[in-house]
Amino acid sequence: MIFDCAIIGAGPAGLNAALVLGRARRSVALFDNGTNRNRVTLESHGYLTRDGIKPAEFKRIGFQELERYPSVQLVAGTINQVMKQQRHDRFHIVTSGDKEYIAERIILATGVQEEHPSVPEIENYYGISLHSCPYCDGWERRDQALIVIAEKEKSVLHLTKLVFNWSKDLLVATNGKTLSAFAIAELRKRDIEVVMEPIKKLHGKEGYLQKVEFASGLIRDREGGFISPKFYRSNPFLEQLGCELKDNEAVEMDALGRTSQKNIYVAGEYGQLSPSALILSAADGFNAAVAVNTDITEERF
Ligand SMILES: Cc1cc2nc3c(=O)[nH]c(=O)nc-3n(C[C@H](O)[C@H](O)[C@H](O)COP(=O)(O)OP(=O)(O)OC[C@H]3O[C@@H](n4cnc5c(N)ncnc54)[C@H](O)[C@@H]3O)c2cc1C
Numbered sequence: 001m002i003f004d005c006a007i008i009g010a011g012p013a014g015l016n017a018a019l020v021l022g023r024a025r026r027s028v029a030l031f032d033n034g035t036n037r038n039r040v041t042l043e044s045h046g047y048l049t050r051d052g053i054k055p056a057e058f059k060r061i062g063f064q065e066l067e068r069y070p071s072v073q074l075v076a077g078t079i080n081q082v083m084k085q086q087r088h089d090r091f092h093i094v095t096s097g098d099k100e101y102i103a104e105r106i107i108l109a110t111g112v113q114e115e116h117p118s119v120p121e122i123e124n125y126y127g128i129s130l131h132s133c134p135y136c137d138g139w140e141r142r143d144q145a146l147i148v149i150a151e152k153e154k155s156v157l158h159l160t161k162l163v164f165n166w167s168k169d170l171l172v173a174t175n176g177k178t179l180s181a182f183a184i185a186e187l188r189k190r191d192i193e194v195v196m197e198p199i200k201k202l203h204g205k206e207g208y209l210q211k212v213e214f215a216s217g218l219i220r221d222r223e224g225g226f227i228s229p230k231f232y233r234s235n236p237f238l239e240q241l242g243c244e245l246k247d248n249e250a251v252e253m254d255a256l257g258r259t260s261q262k263n264i265y266v267a268g269e270y271g272q273l274s275p276s277a278l279i280l281s282a283a284d285g286f287n288a289a290v291a292v293n294t295d296i297t298e299e300r301f
Helices: 012-023 055-066 153-163 181-188 237-241 278-300
Strands: 002-008 028-032 072-076 079-085 090-095 100-108 113-115 146-149 170-173 193-195 199-205 208-214 219-221 224-227 230-232 264-266
Touching (some): 002 012, 002 079, 002 090, 012 028, 012 072, 055 072, 079 237, 100 278, 146 153, 153 170, 153 181, 153 224, 170 208, 181 193, 208 224, 264 278
Parallel strands (some): 002 100, 146 170, 170 193
Antiparallel strands (some): 079 090, 090 100, 113 230, 199 208, 208 219
C-alpha cells in the first residue's frame, strides 16, 4: 500500500496532524517509539481542557481519538531511515524491525531531546521537582525555595528573571561557571544568592529535592527549581532528505510547515529546534496536515 502521508512522531504535533488528515480521508501511517521528552513529568499544564494531565494519558486519548478514523494506521517502532525514491517521487520508510512503508508525503514530527547541566543524578529530580519551563510548572512551585541551575550567563539571567515571577526565594547555581560582575550585581540586588561552584550532590526523596550540596561543602535547603537544558535533534532525517536550515538551525519552512524539499513537511519542536508547548505543537500539526491536504487536493482534483 502507498500511504498518502507518513507521519514520524506521535507527540501532540504528529497526533494532531494524523487527526486532521484522518478526518480529511487521507491514508496515514503514524510512527512512534515513545521517546517524547516530556514523558518524565508527572503532569502537563497549560493545555486548555487538559490542564494537569499525565503525558501518557494525553497520548492514550490521542490514540483513542484516532481509532475513529480507519484510514489512520498506528505503527509502534523506531524509524531509522527515510529515503526519497527519486523515480517515483515517494518516500521509503524503514522501521527498526526492518518493516518497510511507502508514502507520497512525509511529516517529520519527532520533537527534540535535552542535554542537562552536568549535575550528578539530576535526572532523578527532573520532571518531579526540577523543571525547565516556568509556564509549565511555575504555578506548582510558586513561593517555594527554588534553585535555578544554568551555566551560560544569558540563560542564567533569562531563566532567573522568569522564575522570579513565581518565587522571590531564589538561589542561582552556575555549576562552576563564572558570571560577569554585572550579572552578579543584578541578581544580588534582588537578594538572590549566586553560587558559582560545581554542584556535588542533590539530596532528596523520590525526586523531591530537599538540599543542594556544592563542591566546597556548602549546603542549601531547596524544594525544587528550574534548569536550563540544551536542545538537540536526535533524528537525522533533515540531513538525510536535504531540507534546508536557517542560521539558527530552525528548518526553512513556510507558515504551514512546508520545507525546502517537495512533499516534506515539519511540525512541532523538530522544526524549530527550540522548546515549545503541547498546544503550540498540536497547532503546528494541524497546520502541517492542512498543507499536506491542500497539496494533495491541488494535485489530484
Ligand atoms: C519535563 C517536561 C515537562 C513539560 N511540561 C509541559 C507542560 O506542562 N505543558 C506544555 O504545554 N508543554 C510541556 N512540555 C513541552 C512539551 O512536552 C513539548 O512542547 C511537546 O511535547 C512537543 O511536541 P512535539 O510533538 O513536537 O514533540 P514530542 O512530544 O517530543 O513528540 C515527538 C514524538 O516523536 C517520537 N519519535 C522520536 N523519534 C522517533 C523515531 N526515530 N521513530 C519513531 N518515533 C520517534 C517520540 O516517541 C515522540 O512521541 C514539557 C516538556 C518537558 C521535557
